[in-house]
Amino acid sequence: MTPVLGAGFLGIEHFTPPWDVFFLPLFNLLIASYRIIFSDFALAIIVFTIVIRTLLAPLFVRQIQSQKEMQRMAPLIREVNRKHKGNRTKIAEETQALYREHGVNPAAGCLPVLLQLPLLFALYQALIRASSSIQGFMVGADQRAAFDALQAEGLITAVAGKANEYQVAISGPCNLGEFSQLPQFLPLNCQLIDPLKLHQPIDTTVAWLGNLDLARIDNVFSVPIPGIGFALSALAVLAALLQFVQVRMTAPPPNADDPTSSTTNTMTYLFPLLTIWWGGLFPSGLILYWIVYTAYLVVQQYRIMGWGNLFPLFGWRPRFAPAPDTGLVSRPARRDSPEDEKPGSNAAPSNQRPAGTPGPYRPAARPTKKRRRGRKR
Numbered sequence: 001m002t003p004v005l006g007a008g009f010l011g012i013e014h015f016t017p018p019w020d021v022f023f024l025p026l027f028n029l030l031i032a033s034y035r036i037i038f039s040d041f042a043l044a045i046i047v048f049t050i051v052i053r054t055l056l057a058p059l060f061v062r063q064i065q066s067q068k069e070m071q072r073m074a075p076l077i078r079e080v081n082r083k084h085k086g087n088r089t090k091i092a093e094e095t096q097a098l099y100r101e102h103g104v105n106p107a108a109g110c111l112p113v114l115l116q117l118p119l120l121f122a123l124y125q126a127l128i129r130a131s132s133s134i135q136g137f138m139v140g141a142d143q144r145a146a147f148d149a150l151q152a153e154g155l156i157t158a159v160a161g162k163a164n165e166y167q168v169a170i171s172g173p174c175n176l177g178e179f180s181q182l183p184q185f186l187p188l189n190c191q192l193i194d195p196l197k198l199h200q201p202i203d204t205t206v207a208w209l210g211n212l213d214l215a216r217i218d219n220v221f222s223v224p225i226p227g228i229g230f231a232l233s234a235l236a237v238l239a240a241l242l243q244f245v246q247v248r249m250t251a252p253p254p255n256a257d258d259p260t261s262s263t264t265n266t267m268t269y270l271f272p273l274l275t276i277w278w279g280g281l282f283p284s285g286l287i288l289y290w291i292v293y294t295a296y297l298v299v300q301q302y303r304i305m306g307w308g309n310l311f312p313l314f315g316w317r318p319r320f321a322p323a324p325d326t327g328l329v330s331r332p333a334r335r336d337s338p339e340d341e342k343p344g345s346n347a348a349p350s351n352q353r354p355a356g357t358p359g360p361y362r363p364a365a366r367p368t369k370k371r372r373r374g375r376k377r
Contacts, residue, residue, distance in 0.1 A: 007174075007175065010193050011192075011193040011194035011195075012024060012028075012190070012191060012192065012193055013174040013175075013189070013190045013191075014174040014175065014179070014186055014190040014191060016180075016183075020191075022118060022122055023122045023125060023126070024191055026048075026052075026119070026122045026123065026126055027122075027125075027126045027129065027130070027191055027192075028191075028192055028193055028196060029048055029051065029052075030044060030045070030048045030123075030126050030130060031130065031192055031196050031198070031202070032196055033045075033047040033048045033051075034130070034202060035196060035198070036196075040206065041130075041202060041203065041204045041205075041206060041214050041285070042206040042208070042209055042212075042214060042285075042288060045214065045285055045288050045289050045292070046288070046292050048289075049289050049292040049293050049296070050292065050296065052119065052293075053293060053296045053297070053300075056115065057300065059115070060297065060300060061300070061304065064250065064300065064301050064304050064305060065304065066104065066105065067250045068250075068304070068305050068308075069102065069104045070104065071250075071309070073098060073099075073102060073104060076098055077095055077098065080094045080095055080098065120286070123286060123289055124282065124283070124286055125184070127204075127214065127215055127283050127285045127286060128184060128215065128283070129168070129184060129186075129188065129191070130188075130202045130204065130215070131201075131202065131204045131213075131215030131216075132167060132168040132169075132170070132188055132201040132202065133159060133165060133166070133167055133168070133201075133215065134156070134165070134166050134168055134184055134185060135164060135165055135166075136164035136165065136166060137164060138184060139182065143181050143182055146177075146178040146181040146182055147178075147182060147185075149178050150176075150178050150182065150185055151166075155169055155172055155173075155176075155178075155185070155187070156168055156169070156185050166185075167201075168184075168185055168186070168187065168188065169187045169188075170187060170188050170189055170198050170199070170200065170201065171187055171188075171189045171197075172187040172189075172190075173187075174186065174187065174190035188201075188202075204216075204285065212284055213284070214283060214284050214285030214288060215283050215285060216283055216284065217231070217233075217279075217280065217281070217282070217283060217284060218231065218233040218234075218235050218236070218279060218280075218284040218287065219231070220284075221233060221234035221235050222234065222279075222280075230277075230280045231280050232276070232279075232280070233276075233279035233280060233284070233287065235279060235284055235287045235288065235291065236275055236276045236277075236278065236279020236280070236287050237276060237279070238291055239275050239279070239287055239290045239291045239294060240272035240273065240275040240276045241272070242291060242294040242295055242298060243271055243272045243275055243290075243294050244268065244269070244272040245298055245310060246294050246297050246298050246301065247267070247268050247271060247272075248268055248308075248309060248310045248313070249298070249301050249302075249305070249307065249308035249309060249310045250301065250305075250308055250309070251268050251309055275290065
C-alpha cells in the first residue's frame with residue numbers, strides 16, 4: 001500500500017505527494033468556485049479558469065514578449081543564415097551572439113507551455129472526481145480485486161440504468177489500501193478542506209447550456225458523424241477557432257528561405273484540428289475550460305502585441321488591422337506640419353518615413369499631372 005503522507009494537511013484527510021501537491025489545490029479551487037460563489041458548474045469552471053490564468057499571467061506575458069522579440073530578430077537571423085550558409089557552427093555562434101546582444105532568451109517561453117499539460121491533466125481528474133461518477137473501464141486488470149473489495153463494502157455503487165458506471169461516496173474512510181490503487185474512487189470529502197465538505201454530489205448538468213453534462217462528452221452541441229462513432233462538437237469547433245487565432249497571432253510570417261517556416265505553418269492548423277478531435281473524446285467541461293483559457297490568452301496577446309501576424313487571413317486584411325511590417329493603420333491624409341515645409345530642410349518628409357520610424361504616419365501624396373501651358377489661339 002502506498003503510504004499516505006501529510007494526512008490532515010489543511011483539513012484534507014487524504015494527501016499523498018507528489019501528485020496531490022499539484023492536484024488537490026486545483027480541485028479545491030474548483031469546488032470552492034462551485035459551492036461558495038455560484039453553485040453552477042459551468043460558471044465555476046469559468047471562474048476557475050480566469051483565476052488560474054490571472055495567477056499565471058506574468059509567465060505568459062514574458063512568453064508573449066519573447067515571441068514578439070524573436071519575430072523582430074527574424075530578419076537578422078535570416079541574414080546570419082545567408083552569410084554563413086553551410087557552416088552550422090558559425091551560424092549557432094552568431095545567432096547566440098545576437099540573442100545576447102538583444103537580451104532575448106529563446107527558452108523563455110517554454111515554461112508556460114510545460115505548465116499547460118499538468119493543468120489539463122489535473123482539471124481532467126478534477127472534472128471526473130467532481131462528478132462522483134466513474135466509468136468501470138478505468139479499472140485495470142491488476143486493480144480488479146481492489147475494485148471488487150470497494151464494491152463489496154458499499155463504498156462504490158452501480159448507477160441505475162447506466163452500464164459499467166459507478167457512483168463514488170461523498171463521505172467515508174479515506175486511507176484504505178484499495179484507494180491507493182484506485183484513487184479515482186476516493187470519497188470526495190477526503191480530498192477537500194473542512195470549509196468545502198460536501199453533503200451531496202455536485203450537479204455537473206448546466207440548464208442554461210441545454211442541460212449539458214460537463215462531466216461527459218458533449219451530446220448537446222454535437223453532430224454525430226455516421227460510420228466512425230465520432231461526434232463533432234460545436235464547443236470543440238469554437239475552441240479550435242480561438243486556438244487558431246491565438247497561434248496565428250504569434251506565428252512568424254511565412255518565409256520561403258526558412259526551413260522551419262513550413263513546419264510552423266503546419267502546426268498552426270494541426271493543433272486546432274486536434275482540439276476538434278479531443279472534443280469527441282474528453283468531457284465537455286474540459287473543452288469549456290479550453291475555450292475560456294484560450295480566449296483569455298487572445299485578449300492578453302492583443303493587449304501586448306496587437307493583432308500580431310493574424311492578418312492577412314486567407315488573403316483578407318480588415319481596415320482596422322495594421323500591416324505587421326510597419327505596425328501602421330491607414331488613416332486619412334492630412335497636411336504636413338510647418339517644420340516639414342521649411343525650405344532647405346534635409347529631413348525626409350513624413351510621408352516618406354521608413355517603416356518602423358517613430359512618428360505619425362501620413363500617406364504619400366498622389367502625383368499630379370502638370371498642365372502644359374500654351375498660347376491661347
